[in-house]
Amino acid sequence: MSKKTGTSISPTLTSSDNDLSAWVEKYTQDLLRYTKARVKELSVAEDLVQITFIAAWEGRARFAGQSSARTWLFSILKNKLADHYRKAYRDPVLHGTEDLEIERFADNGGWLPEHRPTEWSLEALEETELVEKHLAHCMQGLPPHWRAAVEMKYLRNVDAKEICQELGISVTNYWQQIHRAKLKLRDCITNQLQKRNH
């Protein structure tokens, strides 16, 4: 076995320009899959993947091969997604589209009978599969800025304070919005599951 000396075997952008094109071929699919599951339009997802690679090119000096290329690209992508959600969240045009809130609770704070959650009564594996399918559809039905707030929650492992700073709202405001969005998601999934049974 020959021993390599003096050459780096880990791919870095600085070593050769060809590496970036190899990365594009290797990671575009994964990056796009991830993004497409989190934004509504394919064209927007594609643009986000593209600007991720451009940012990777521009920041190539900072990638010293400490993390894997995949991890590094995903961290850039997540920052780009956060920018995207922040803009969506703050877009005043989108705020007008919020629908009227349904009252789910009686005056005494108990669930109104027609809104009281009951178990979806599906076998665990089937439940996960079906709910996952409906969830994608139901996310699209949320008011756009609620969706942006929800997406921010699951995007990165940062604490609520940081997200709230980015969105420019209080923590209370933030969890109330997430709570309302989740009530609505639950309603939507329940309706979808019932449709299937009829």
Place this chain on the structure above:
Amino acid sequence: MGFMHTLLLSCKKAAALLDRGAIDPLTPIQRVQLRMHIGICKGCAAYKHQSELIDHLLENRSGTKGIDTKALEERIKLELPVYTIWK
């Protein structure tokens, strides 16, 4: 009912605390109140289960497999500085 609500929370409060707890830590008293409420309230127990499933699924979305990205890959490569210079 008023006494029960102070001790065990209303469903409205309990459901809100459930989702709040995933974002903003609850006080020990709130946690006890919530656990007691869930223990006796089937509606909120179902809500807890479903809310947690939604959390789990949103966190682990992987998206659809097998999207054709060849065209996008070519487009990205053309946009990258090195390709514009050397082409």
